[in-house]
Amino acid sequence: MNNFSAIATVGMSDVERFVDAEYPAQLGLESPAAWITTDFARRAPLVIEHDVKVDDALYMMKKAHVKAKLVVDAQNRFLGIVSASDLQSHKVLMQATSKSIPRSEITVRDVMTDKAHLHGFAYQELENASIGDVLYTLQELGEQHVLLLDKSMQSLRGMISAADIARALHIPIDITQRAHSFAEVFHVLKSA
Template identity: 50%
Template sequence: MGEFKKIDTVELKGVYQFCDHFDSEKLDLKSTALKIVTDFTRRTPQVILKDVDVDHALFMMVNGHVRSKLVIDHDDTFLGVINSRDLTGRKVLTVAQKRNQSRSDLTVEDLMTKKSDLRAMPYSMVENSKIGDVLETLKGLGHQHILLVDEKGSLRGMISASDIARALHIPVNILQTAHSFKEIFEIIHDHQEIIA
């Protein structure tokens, strides 16, 4: 660790207030959507292997302070997305029961949202969009996040509802959208579990 040095710190004695202004602009729904993008050209995406078991995946998310990860196989091929709700909600018990397996035998691949069920937005569209536009898109899809693709068809980034909520200091509630009777049933049960 010879190339790094400890930075001197100061006491907080006599400090009682926050600074009068922020160095960066205050964000609102009309701000450019680029301000809330997790851009994979600047930040390495949060990934997880498909065969990680449920408990270990949850442990990784909690300790990494993230709510979702991109799922990959051993060749780094993108397969889908997993979020902490998938790992702690009714979905875990439903899949375990359906497969006649114990919860601890389930993997990320068993619970992820598959790539075929996800939607993406061209990065070029985000460049000309407002945060409010992205929020409306998420609400319309009933998804907590949207992936971004570049002109080559590669994953360029992601925007999540929780990133919007954090940046704007507002609550963001995205209701899941059902596309089949089975999905309606699952959403109702997930909603009842949250209330209970």
């Protein structure tokens, strides 16, 4: 700790106001989409390795109070996304049954949404997009998340989720997810 020094502090007894926020306290559908973006240039993405067991992954997500994480391999290459809902869904038992292994052996990779099924748009599109535009896009796709691609670097630059929008606007958002496989369609029909 010899390389650090204490920062001078000041008393708070005379302070009554807050600095004006960079963004308005009350966001709306017309507000710029950039205001609710998780930009990986400013904040590292929340990631989880593909071989983590689903129960361990769910525990980690609950402890961190997050609803989704990006899935990576051992070399930190992007593979997909997994949500807390995925980790508690019928996918876990379906995978255990189809692989004839105990539920406790199912990994994140088994239940994640592969990047081939995810959608994104260029980060540069945020310059002209509103929160309403993003919400409409999510609803049209039937997805909880949209990824942002930095086209110049061919890298994942950020993400916007329906949960981020709901939290920012203080409104409930229900996006009906679309099935990615016949097995998922079959399960929905069987449950009905």
